[in-house]
Amino acid sequence: MKAPSGLLPGAKTVPFARGLAAHGDRPAVITADGPVSYRELAVRVDAAARRLGPARRLVLLVAANTVDALVVHLAALAAGHPVLLVPGDHPEAVRSLIDAYDPDVVAHPDGGQWVLDERRHVSAHTLHPDLALLLSTSGSTGSPKLVRLSHENLQANAESIAEYLDIRDTDRAATTLPMHYCYGLSVIHSHLLRGAAVILTGLSVTDTCFWELFRSARGSTFAGVPYTFDLLDRIGFATMELPHLRYVTQAGGRLAPDRVARYAALGRTAGWDLFVMYGQTEATARMAYLPPHLAQTRPEAAGIPVPGGSFRLRPLPEWPGESTGELVYAGPNVMLGYAESPDDLGLGRTVDELHTGDIARRTPDGLYELVGRRSRFAKILGLRIDPQQVEAMLEKRGVTACCTGDDDELAVAVAGGTNPVDPVDPVEVRRLVTAECGLPARAVRVCVLPELPRLATGKPDYPAIRALTRPEPEAPAEAATTASPPAVDLCRLYARILDRDDVTEDSSFVGLGGDSLSYVEMSLNLEDALGHLPDNWHTLPIRDLRQPPARPAPQRRGTRRRTLETSVALRAVAIVLIVGSHIHLFWIKGGAHVLLGVAGYNFARFHLTSADRRERVRNVGRSVARIAVPSMAWLALMLLVTDDYRLTNVLLLTSLLGPNDGFWFIEVLLYTLVAVAALLAVPQLDRAERRFPFALPAALMALGLIGRYDPFGLDARGHVPLVVTVFWLFALGWTAARATTVGQRLFVNAAVLATVPGFFSGEPAREVVVVAGLTLLIWVRRIPSLTAVNRVAGVLAGSSLYIYVTHWQVFPRLEDQFALVATLASLVVGIAYAALATRVMRWRPSLRGRRSPFARYRRVRAE
Template identity: 50%
Template sequence: MTLETKLAGVPFAADLARFGDRVAVSTPGRSLSYRELAGQVEDMARAFGPGRRLVALEAGNTLPALVAYLAVLSAGNPLLILPTGGGSAGDALLAAYEPDVVVRASGSEAVLDVRRDQARHELHPELALLLSTSGSTGSPKLVRLSADSIQANAAAIAEYLQLRPSDKAATTLPLSYCYGMSVVNSHLLAGASLALTDLSVVDPCFWDLVRTEHVTSFAAVPYTFDLLDRVGFQDMDVPSLRYITQAGGRLAPDRVRSYAEQGRRQGWDLFVMYGQTEATARMAYLPPDQALQNPQAIGVPIPGGSFRLEPVPGLDAAELVYSGPNVMLGYADRPEDLSLGRMVTELRTGDLARVGPDGLYEIVGRRSRFVKIVGLRVDLGQVERLLADLGVAAAAAGSDDAVVAAVEGDHDLALIAKTLAQDLGLPRAAVELYPVEAIPRLGNGKPDYPAVAALACAGEEDDGGPAEVPDAGSTDVRRIFAEVLEVDDVAGTDSFVSLGGDSLSYVAASVRLERALGYIPEGWHLMPVCELTPAPHVADAAVEPSGKAAPSRDGAGTPARRVRRRLFAPMETGIVLRAVAIIAIVSTHIGFFHWQGTAHVLMAVAGYNFARFQLTGNRMERFRRHLRSIARIVVPSVAVIALAFAVTDKYALHNVFLLNALVGPEGWSDYSRFWFVEVLVHILTGLALVLAVPAVDRLVRRWPWAFGMALVVVDLPLLFGLVESRYPGQGPVLWLFGLGWAAATSRTLWQRWAVTVLAILAVPASFDNPYRSGTILAGCLILLWLPTLRVPRGLHRVTALLASASLYIYVTHWLVYPLFDSDNPLDKGLAVLASLACGVLYWAAATRVMGLAERWLKRRPFSRATVEPAAAQRS
């Protein structure tokens, strides 16, 4: 059989129709039988065409994504799973492996991006599925799984859970996560059904769904149990619930025992499970009747699998080694590895284990020097190297809660710990440094890591652990979103964008979030709240276990001196550009100094932010969000312009209605002062209407970067004077908005270079003034190539404040600075400061008033009449 031969797919995915009219999947307002699901899967499989190609899928908890997932597996095409929501992780995988077909869910359908008709890479006949290794999503290192492994693991899970056709699982975990995927596979193999949802367990609608759909099980990771505690699960009446499964990390034994006892009282079972992506998800399970007596154990091997303990040289411990039909073929680090066959026959887990007389296995440690904290793999060896680079001799241990390091010598531990947390991308509370006279060592001279780890326990017993200095009022991420976005309820599955966040509220939210978490995750505006909730002990400063501040150490070349050199911290480029631009705009208009072109840079920033915040969600959700964002610009702007029209003679009625660019006199005049707001509102309104068209919506979802480039190209005839423009004073600016859009959606190096070339060709034609053109070009390229800029830490808050209030400063400064009618440079400086201050005050008042108005409108009877039926349908 050649590698190009079309092979049979995963059996359970190819044979769905055998369960006939049983319900396979339930979604809000709709249920599909196995026969209907099989029909959709077959139609999708045919769409892939003949030949065997690598297919990449954004696997969210939607029906189109589920159908596409099953279609690829059933057709025998190797499937590369991408994380949901796009972003840099998915882009890295696409760039590394160049799949032949990319599938994304768009509304109620799956959109196929067929990039080539034949396979680009040589694909091994057994290769069926490619998954990122746990904790390294987006890494080019992938786990290669065969159809037999997927089928075998699904069958084993169905066997030990005793799945039956009457079972129904709620999809509490994403399909892109191997644990969530195993829930789907095992239930569909057994003829059971799925309640397809992305609701969080903290959402009341989730529990309405559980009761309405008679859900019998759901999957949980350790953090899920924190959420269950929060919503009072112990007092809930869920009569249909038959069992809960737990994996994705170690659950503390006391919690295992507590939930096992609750399950016994309420009539459901707790299945504690152990697995790795390399074994297609599951390797062991703890029988529910053993959870009370042995809550620390991972249990017994799954059906068809087996464990052995292999002694580890130099350690009085043994590594757990697993064998079974679900073990991966091997890893892939590059596209050439997709042609490889089986390279692995058993899985060395990297975990140290022991087995009791009752045959139950227990994990007692890790052989590898890795821990996983807040979903990120942390190399403890790298921790020691980072500390060594700071001139610190240390030994690092840790758990899935925190990195713990013993530090020799007299150092400023507070500054070092904060720097280390930033370098590792961890919350500040996840790094604990303890001073020691000498690093604990074993008889052979190697560091005694168990003794290092015990420092954390000693600190907790003696002094309550490292002191906590929470940022008052900012530790609750839900409250941050609720206050910034003026919403009443924030669920764990909500994100900043889904709650209506836009560029006007983004800055305030990002600054408060960074203070709450100690860092700002990339793509946080698209992440669910439950992934942003800070760890229980978020601290902004580290102190010694005694609770006293660690002593400072000065002097050239000392660690403290090196840390203090880090006076600059990164801020998002868009935020910095908004702050700098508004200062330059106001100063130029007042004559304090002259720096032209920054308003045009802001137009590019507007396009950049539109592409980031306004292209997610289904079409109607986006349309409502577009209108809301436009209203947030129009209402405060028109209020000021109307006041200016009433108290001065410099403006006309068409200014109040933002129509000067269309019906006012041509050329630059006093009437043109609000041109930026007018043109921005025109662009946003036009895009809202265009993107509401289904065909355009599909086009933009499939080729977002190309659409941004098209906006540039459409405007070039106006820019080069080939078509007469209504904006001779400022020139056309849609192309700048498009450049910003293209910058935000550039995912590959060649795309960035294409945008760069286009900017270099277009910008010089924007104005005859080379300095203004140079400013515009520099701003666009900085936005494209530099995601962050380093800003003095002391200026972060004022920068964020000016960026947040930039629109309000722009519309109010025309009324403020004429009050300082003087050529004195000091008076001009005071006029700049007064304009900035008045704009900030107006921003604070106007956003508060608009937030209250939005809340009031939501509570109106007509609002409830339209919302409640939708909520009922959703649940």
């Protein structure tokens, strides 16, 4: 086994970090950019170890779930440099710990590059030979109190976890937790120890791209804290097709027993195991685990000690009985001790066993159960209160809460219910708490919040909860004009535009069933609210949109530089070309066929999410209704007041029954959406789409070319519905959306160049328009624009469907003498009808007696 050339003479190291090359060409890390083999990783670690120099130094690593950060971390462990891991998403914590510990080297990203800032060549500190890693117990606050971990701690803990999880070299674990968090780091360590692969990503489990990467990388496991399982419930994890999933782990806080049992049963049905685990940073991550076969029958238990570890119960006067006491852990993974200043870095072992602060009991079957927490007890009005017990009591009654206490009162922060029909009643919550604790009502304050604040690890953010449950001082008037919009406002915006009452900070546009009809309106509103939108905003949770980049210096309204999404621009331009060409203001045809490609493109973006198969089909059904209902309503009205239409027009059947009329585009779009929804309703095809997101639409495009070329001469023998002859354009747009590499885009563009020419016999200009529009869609995601242009384009694109439907009844009355006026009038009437239809569609739920979806966002206090 070749050791890194940067190894410090006589220095202690972590064996699994030093022995990466022994696993050869097996994949070590898999990212969205591709795999990195163990051999390649070892070379990069070796190079980084050499850069860290010949003298042992304290390395502060600004951690992130990236290959660069992982390489520096492993290089330090392999060469013998102590590492201080800090959260990369909390600049304040980084600055605080740099100031507190004065590291010799700071490794951090800078402008897309990874840099090592060498502050000195020889350490300014006395570093104990056993010191390998420094971690914060809080995860993100920047507190100077750190856990000192040794090389033996890291190796022993990784070996223990690998043993009881039976990690194999074929396993592939996704990094669902941050690297600076001991649980997330233990996933990386234990898998690298066994030569398994790590799917390295910073994406949330709510992101469609996460599950695409997980499936394509053949992911076999992922880890979650309790909040992760809240998110899994929201995205329909129970019905996901994950053919390679072997086991799921849970730690980082107590998961309610009924949910443990439910997920255990789900895993048993789907063929994977659930490992519920218990640990602390002071034990390098893990102290106990519940064997999977007990998860359904003993879901309340923390389990048994990990291999190499042991428990004892320290008697406590307030907890009489031999089988109950403070849980004390011993094992090779117990920390060296704490550090509160640089002077402590030279200390050796000051702790032999870990007093966890948790109250536990040992059951007759040998399992340990946690029943309370010593360190969080509060003495209020002379009464000793355990906030964790209060949380558990409320949880049994279906209320998610976090409690904190001081000498005067108990503060209870409650997460608002997902159903506004049955909102959380703070008065009832206070009644339950006072009955449980024996406190007077004046000593209990309840605050109902949309979401409980959480750290990056998913654990409750108790300092933030304490701040939120205090009375709020009034903000200065000028501050109100400059502050960025709070997350609750964005939640309201999503709820209003998408007509949903289940919006949370972790919701995303696509996760809520957003489609191309609502996309434009949402993007314009968000851009007004935030001033900037990332390209993938529709897949991001709302919490990631809360703090946009600083706005540029103010410019005159209407001249501010922006960018405009290509699909939106194409929709706006296409509808103007369609209307103008019908009125003969100009003669530039092909817009409708470009729109078919855009429709396929948007279908892939908004409907082919990580949601389960049934939810996908429901979302497509909602889009079909949003197209069909306003169209049929307008045509029905015109049927009553004019002689221009027949019942077949109203029912959108002319494309099927013939002859095709001006509404062919609406009918083709509806038939196509119904057809693809029917296809994806088939479990085998749904799985195929998830596994082969580019190949499946490419195959459908090839199949659609049969209708485009009609090699069997069917059209000459009888009526062939138009959808058969133009479906390939929709499939082409779908394929373009799934093209993620240059080669795939070249393939799609080649298909455009090969199939569009000749489709419009004798109309080369029309073919040029279609080729140009589709090529732009394939290669250019956004185009330079201005605020005023964006607003006009957004209104036109968002109203394009309605303009198409209504313009047939507007322009004939004006086109003979006023072509320009007819064009403008057609656009204005369509925009007005779009506003009316949207308002009616959103007003519809109130007819069923539902409360306003904004009810759940009201912040309620019970004083």
